[in-house]
Amino acid sequence: MRRVLAVLAGLLTFAVLWEGYKAVGSPDGTVLFGVRILPRADDLSMPHLLTVLRRLGRPELAGGDPVWLVVLRACLFTLGITAAGFAAGALVGLLLAVAMQRFRIVERGLLPYVVLSQTVPLVALAPLVAGWGGSIMPPWATVAVIAAYLAFFPIAVGMLRGLQSPPAAGVELLRSYAAGWWRTLVKLRFPASLPYLFPALRLAGAAAVVGAVVGEISTGTRGGIGRLIIEYSREATSDPAKVYTAMLGAALLGLLVAGAVSLLEMPLMRHRRHVEVATL
Amino acid sequence: MSAVEIKSVVKVFNQGRADEVLALSDVDLTVGVGEFVSLIGPSGCGKSTLLRLIADLIPATTGTVTVAGKPAGQARREQAYGLAFQQAGLFEWRTVRRNVELPLELRGIGRAERRARAEEMLALVGLAEFAGHYPGQLSGGMQQRVAIARALAVQPPLLLMDEPFGALDEMTRERLQSELLSICAKTGTSTVFVTHSISEAVFLSDRVVVMSARPGRITAAIEVGLPSRDEAARQSPAFFDRITEVRRALRGAPLASEATN
Numbered sequence: 001m002r003r004v005l006a007v008l009a010g011l012l013t014f015a016v017l018w019e020g021y022k023a024v025g026s027p028d029g030t031v032l033f034g035v036r037i038l039p040r041a042d043d044l045s046m047p048h049l050l051t052v053l054r055r056l057g058r059p060e061l062a063g064g065d066p067v068w069l070v071v072l073r074a075c076l077f078t079l080g081i082t083a084a085g086f087a088a089g090a091l092v093g094l095l096l097a098v099a100m101q102r103f104r105i106v107e108r109g110l111l112p113y114v115v116l117s118q119t120v121p122l123v124a125l126a127p128l129v130a131g132w133g134g135s136i137m138p139p140w141a142t143v144a145v146i147a148a149y150l151a152f153f154p155i156a157v158g159m160l161r162g163l164q165s166p167p168a169a170g171v172e173l174l175r176s177y178a179a180g181w182w183r184t185l186v187k188l189r190f191p192a193s194l195p196y197l198f199p200a201l202r203l204a205g206a207a208a209v210v211g212a213v214v215g216e217i218s219t220g221t222r223g224g225i226g227r228l229i230i231e232y233s234r235e236a237t238s239d240p241a242k243v244y245t246a247m248l249g250a251a252l253l254g255l256l257v258a259g260a261v262s263l264l265e266m267p268l269m270r271h272r273r274h275v276e277v278a279t280l
Numbered sequence: 281m282s283a284v285e286i287k288s289v290v291k292v293f294n295q296g297r298a299d300e301v302l303a304l305s306d307v308d309l310t311v312g313v314g315e316f317v318s319l320i321g322p323s324g325c326g327k328s329t330l331l332r333l334i335a336d337l338i339p340a341t342t343g344t345v346t347v348a349g350k351p352a353g354q355a356r357r358e359q360a361y362g363l364a365f366q367q368a369g370l371f372e373w374r375t376v377r378r379n380v381e382l383p384l385e386l387r388g389i390g391r392a393e394r395r396a397r398a399e400e401m402l403a404l405v406g407l408a409e410f411a412g413h414y415p416g417q418l419s420g421g422m423q424q425r426v427a428i429a430r431a432l433a434v435q436p437p438l439l440l441m442d443e444p445f446g447a448l449d450e451m452t453r454e455r456l457q458s459e460l461l462s463i464c465a466k467t468g469t470s471t472v473f474v475t476h477s478i479s480e481a482v483f484l485s486d487r488v489v490v491m492s493a494r495p496g497r498i499t500a501a502i503e504v505g506l507p508s509r510d511e512a513a514r515q516s517p518a519f520f521d522r523i524t525e526v527r528r529a530l531r532g533a534p535l536a537s538e539a540t541n
Contacts, residue, residue: 169369172337177386178357187382191373272373 015049022046047241052248055241067242071228071249078212078224079253081140085147086208086257090201092148093155100156101163101189102181111160118153122146122211126218139221146219147211151204158200162193195272198265205257213250225249281349283438283470284311284334289343291329291496303329305495307343313437316464316471318481318488320526326496327474328442334472335363335440348437359387361438362431362469366446368423370415370430376402377411380430387434401429404463421452428460432467439464439471446476454514457484461509478530482506482522483514490529500529 025041039045047055056068064070096114100107126146133142166188174184216226225246232243291304304326311317319327332338333345336352347355355361362383370379380398389397402408405425415423424444431439445453461484464471475481481488482504490500504522506513513519 167367167369169365169367170371172332172335173363173365173369174386175337176335176356176359176361176363177383178359179386183386187386188371191371194373 018046018049022048044237044240047244051241052244055239056245056248067245071225071245074223074225074228074246075249075253077140078209078216078226078250079256081144081216081224082147082205082208082212082253082257084141084144085211086151086205088144089148089151089153089204089208090155093152093200093204094159096152096156097159097163098185100160101185107160114153114156117149122150122214123218125149126215129215130219139219140223142219143212143215143221143224146215147208150207150211154200154203154207155197158196158203159193162196162200163189165196166192194268198261198269201261201264202258205261206254209250209254209257225253281313282310283313283315283348284309284472285344285346286310286330286334287344287346289330289333289340289345291326291333291338292341295341302495304333305497307496307498309489309498311438311470311472314468314470316461316473316484316486318473318475318485319491320475320478320481320488321491321496321530322493323476324496325491325493327491329496330491331440331442331472331474335361359383359434360436361440362434362436364424364427364431364439364441364444366443368415368420368427370423370426372415374414375411376407376413376415376418376426379415379426380433383430383434397433398429401433402426404432404466405429405459421448421456424448424456425459428456428463432463432469435467437468437470439469441471442474443476444473445480453480458510460484478523478526479514482519482526483509488522488526490526492532499532502526502529 022041025038027040027042029036029040030038043051056071057066059065060067060070096110100110129145129149130139130142133145137145163185170188170192171184174188179187212224213226213229215221216224217230221227229243229246229250232239232246236243286307286309289304289307290302293301293303307326307330309317309330319330321327329338333340334347334352336345336347336356345352348360350358350360370376371382374382377395377398380401381394384394384397399408399411402411405428407422407425407429410418410422415426418426424447428444431441445456448456457480460471463469471484473481473484483506485504488502488504489498490502491497492499502522502525506516506518506522
């Protein structure tokens with residue numbers, strides 16, 4: 001109940017800030033020494049929230065489906081890609097973390113490259129993936145690969161920390177039970193890593209959404225919310241509310257993925273302490 | 281056959297490197313079946329190292345460690361001992377019962393028998409009604425009792441304990457000492473017990489083994505032989521005499537009854 005209220009309060013605060021700034025801000029923005037420090041508050045740059053909501057109900061083009069339906073369909077398409085990329089990224093991240101835990105030499109050799117992988121600009125990488133993958137898989141799969149490429153990283157790093165989190169006494173206890181590496185992994189390291197895994201999954205979920213949206217745009221894949229954002233932004237001068245409907249859809253997608261991780265987390269983490277995790 | 285036999289064991293850490301440490305030098309120790317032996321000494325005297333050698337958590341550099349007539353490694357694989365540390369080290373994601381079941385699980389014992397055995401052990405340490413709780417819901421003393429129940433779960437002939445009561449308050453500590461003694465008496469378990477506390481060592485043990493640091497070695501072994509081990513024993517002159525004896529041995533003063541082994 002309190003959480004629901006908190007969410008509503010957050011939405012309300014955002015709406016008040018948006019409309020409040022629109023009411024007091026200069027329509028041309030505030031420019032200081034030739035640098036715009038506050039954005040334009042005119043209807044073109046910041047449409048009223050009500051306008052955006054109304055736009056959702058009206059047809060996309062004259063006589064077409066209403067915008068909310070188009071956005072929803074695009075969201076579902078991108079959700080599929082995000083889920084595929086997220087699952088693949090989680091699997092790869094998990095395997096990498098286990099390999100790095102098992103062999104110190106793998107950790108030493110691989111971890112720098114895992115970090116390096118995230119410094120490559122996505123926009124440069126996406127056309128490459130589309131080029132290589134285009135011949136062997138459908139366009140949505142190449143976008144999923146890009147999403148997975150972003151999603152595996154927080155999981156690999158967070159999970160590695162989690163697998164290494166049991167104290168020496170716990171590891172020795174398992175050794176005293178004559179448990180080998182695999183059983184130590186299953187009985188001790190995996191359960192001990194859960195408090196590290198879930199924050200990592202949440203980051204990975206957000207990264208997968210970003211990867212899917214950016215991947216759609218840079219590979220030119222049709223049907224998803226990323227594509228829709230690009231299409232609608234071309235109409236931004238004539239129909240400024242429209243592009244915000246697509247952005248709303250992308251934001252909802254992120255919330256949906258975060259919510260799914262929370263649903264997974266709740267039953268598993270009931271009796272667990274929570275740890276602070278920074279994966280970068 | 282003795283429960284533990286240690287013959288001329290030497291342990292060197294980081295051998296051949298600049299930070300080489302001689303942790304144990306030429307240690308001999310025999311623990312009889314059903315005997316309760318305490319290892320006492322200043323920090324860094326190698327008493328924990330000695331315990332971990334018996335547990336085969338680390339290998340001896342030279343010398344042999346025999347547990348129940350078998351090499352230490354084989355004894356470990358056969359779970360011939362139970363282990364308890366200063367930190368209870370319970371798995372927070374398992375209920376108390378499932379924590380006690382852990383060593384049984386790894387032995388491949390069936391669910392029903394595991395459950396029965398765990399409940400029996402929990403009854404032994406007086407925590408039967410807490411079987412469904414999680415470790416985070418228990419006090420430190422209760423957690424330590426769960427850890428002892430876990431160590432006893434496979435009904436090992438030997439119990440190895442490294443300052444198991446070190447983090448507890450004095451009252452809890454004394455109560456658990458009495459409980460441990462009655463459990464050991466009931467089950468006939470031999471025990472090697474590492475401690476910092478002289479009174480704890482004297483109260484619990486048949487024999488107190490005094491160690492000194494740099495290099496770690498055994499300097500004295502004191503037979504305690506208290507007539508009884510109840511609250512009255514804690515007040516008896518014999519108890520205080522033994523405490524004085526152990527204290528002197530720790531300080532390195534020569535003593536008539538000092539028998540180095």
